[in-house]
Amino acid sequence: MSSLVTRSMALLAIVAGMALAGCGSDEPAVPDASELVGTIVDVDDPGGEITAFTLQSEGESYEISIADDVDYGFDLRHLKEHQATRDPVRCALETRGDRAYALSIEDA
Numbered sequence: 001m002s003s004l005v006t007r008s009m010a011l012l013a014i015v016a017g018m019a020l021a022g023c024g025s026d027e028p029a030v031p032d033a034s035e036l037v038g039t040i041v042d043v044d045d046p047g048g049e050i051t052a053f054t055l056q057s058e059g060e061s062y063e064i065s066i067a068d069d070v071d072y073g074f075d076l077r078h079l080k081e082h083q084a085t086r087d088p089v090r091c092a093l094e095t096r097g098d099r100a101y102a103l104s105i106e107d108a
Contacts, residue, residue, distance in 0.1 A: 028063035037108045040083040050076035067101040
């Protein structure tokens with residue numbers, strides 16, 4: 001094989017590997033669904049205020065933001081209990097820009 005073909009094949013292998021590595025990202029996705037049921041695996045609470053949580057549903061992880069304009073009807077620190085017990089929740093969702101916001105969070 002010529003060195004040009006060998007270099008081209010090596011470059012193609014590197015590009016393909018980089019593309020596949022991007023597909024396996026651990027970053028939570030933005031859901032396409034308007035409702036998800038799953039378990040809470042992380043709760044973001046900078047300064048003690050719950051701002052978001054990560055919901056695992058059907059093998060995928062989703063970052064769900066807390067909406068300032070929604071009254072969830074309970075103390076959001078309860079989400080940490082769900083994280084600890086792995087009791088599932090049902091979330092109605094709305095996409096705002098590039099983020100998913102919880103419109104409601106209920107025991108599932």
